[in-house]
Amino acid sequence: MISVTSWIRHKHSFTSFNVNISQIMDGRDRTFHLLQVFLCFFVFASTEETKQNCSQVQCPGPLIYYNDVGCTPVYKNEGDCCAYKYNCDHLYARSPNKCYIKDRSYEIGEFASQEDIKFCDKACVCVSGKNSTRFWCFDISYEYDPHFDVSCYLKRNIHECGPGIPTCPKNDSEIPQCIVDRYRYRDGQSFKPIKEPWKWCVCQEGYKGDNIEPFCITTGIRCGIEYYENIDIANKNAPIYRPYGNSAISCTNYWRRQNANDTVISNAIGPTAPDENSSGEEDLICKFGNLTMNIGDELSQNIYNYPNCARCVCEVPPTPTCKIDYYNYLSEPALRNCFYFNDTVISNPNNSASPAENHSGETDPTCKFGDLTMNIGDQLSPSTDYDSPRVNCTCEVPPTPTCKLLNSSFVFW
Structure with a gap:
């Protein structure tokens, strides 16, 4: 007799399995086993649906940083929603005399290809800075009419970098609105869906909740960290996420940089997951400057320098996750100088x-x-x-x- 376990392992043989059961089962036993099969099928289908709908927003780690600099996610099991580490080896083999965007390099004086720059940048050229190379970008500027009618608004779409076309409705009730993640937006206002953080969207007439064109586009480069932060990347510094900032979708210009007083506090947030460090992989660690952190380790805090006040924990290697908890200073008076x-x-x-x-x-x-x-x-x-x-x-x-x-x-x- 084929067991339920065997059916799950060989899910494509459902029809023949059902026939075998029908041939050898009768009465209550047959009904009971058919019910087992139905429940297993329901649970299996639900699990598959969950895997398909999972979002990186729910995952730990500085995800938008990893995405922006072209790190590769590594999963423990096929179908996992969250990576347990990222491969960022390409970041540490870079020349200090070149500019980089993900896996592409540019010589000083060379212009970046259009596909490598932000949507609204006109052009970006690699230049030599004081401490490292960086991109110098030319933005598109717009002039505003100082006598703009206050009853009008600027109607933009996802293919426009500017504020949009002046639109003057007869009354506010004519202005289309969009409800996204419990927030209300008016026609022409931009938003980013919580569960699809890599999309840039604009509220327009006809939006029904589907984040597709002509309402949304997917942006390859979100924050442009590699434009200006090459020295921080090379020194293995960690981006700091501000109060209530989600490290999966929030951009930041703040960095936690190593200083002589930094130490590693071993596993300050409690025990790691049972199999988290049992894979035998030597690279399942975070690097911060010349310090090494195991999963769960935390950096000491320097309360006299704002950027160093962030709580930095090794969650998803190789970069620690640094974030400031706005309300920490209420319970920890020593942190009041962080804000x-x-x-x-x-x-x-x-x-x-x-x-x-x-x-x-x-x-x-x-x-x-x-x-x-x-x-x-x-x-x-x-x-x-x-x-x-x-x-x-x-x-x-x-x-x-x-x-x-x-x-x-x-x-x-």
Whole structure:
């Protein structure tokens, strides 16, 4: 008799297997085994569907960095959604006197091919910089009419780099809208789908939730890290992802660079997965400068230098994942100096706070944020950094300001 296990292993013999069961089973046993077959088929089909729909956004590691510089994902098992490491060997054999985009090299003075540059760059040429080579790109500039009618908006499409064509509807109800990942966008606004981070999309009339042309295109080069960051790549530095930034889809210009005080904290986040280090592969490690990290190891933090405040953990080799947790400083006061976003204090004009308002018996009812001092009711200025989260920080109960994430109907990038 062919077992259910055998059927799963030889899934293409379903028909003959069903006949064999029908021939040798009857009554309750036959019904029971047919039910087993049906359930196995349902589970198997569901598993296949899950594999097909899995998204890299759910995977750990600095994925957008790996994608941008042309690293190759390596999977433990066929059909896995997430790579357990990436092959980035090509990055470490590069000449300091050339420019690179993925697997293509350019001499100083040579222009990059159009397929290797960003969608909206006119041209990029390899130049010699102070510390390393880099690309110098010519952008397309646009002039705006200073008397632009405020009742109009700019209608763009995915094949335009500029702001789009001025469109003047009779009323707002005529403007098409798109709902994407629970956010609302208006006609002409760009968005990136959470589960398809490599696509660039524009809301247009007729969008029904399918991220295909003419609403979306797939971009090969997302952040252009290799344009300007060759020395960081060569030195095995790690990109830093800002508060609430997803390392699978978020671009960054910040880097964690090695300093003389850096040390490796062994497996600071707890035990690794049972088979994570059992493959016997010597390259299942992260490299940071001249330091080596095993899976789960963490870099020490330098609280006196903002870029070094990021928490860096070896998750998916060979580059550690570095990210700042915005709320860490609330529970770890030593990290308060990590958050310098050109902040200033906005004084509360109605401030009439008295020492008794802090309920602590202290005579100085102020909040401390880095080297800033806030009276009760004072707020921190909104960050000028577009990558920062929309957060409102107010001095309510000293000595730490209360920070709350603001809601928004639109996301711009």
